[in-house]
Amino acid sequence: MVDGKDFRLADEVRHIQRCAARHDGRIVTIGQLILFSTQTGDAWLLDKQDGLAALLARDGDPEPVAITENDTTFTIEWKGSYRIEGAAFIYTDRRRGGMRAILGYPTQKLEHAARGGS
Secondary structure, X not given: OOOXXXXXXXXXXXXXXXXXXXXXXXXXXXXXXXXXXXXXXXXXXXXXXXXXXXXXXXXXXXXXXXXEEOOOOEEEOOOEEEEEEOOEEEEEEOOOOOEEEEEOOOHHHHXXXXXXXX
């Protein structure tokens, strides 16, 4: 686990966005959060307990995400929710409406991370 005073969620988001820009697939879990990047250049921030999602990068290009943090807390402006159905990562956009199913993401590894696996 990370020490609260040394942890900055914004730093972790920038790191995973850089991984996405390099098309480097990574999965990082921090408490109930999962950050992941894909070889296609996408990156996401997920709340595994509440099923919330924020797109961090698409095709290697960073996407804006509103994060407010101080030494003890942080807030995230979640733009949608997600679920995994087999090989499909399904994202529902709460602002614009609509849903999209994305194939090719490491859904088995994400489910394992969501269950607390390493």
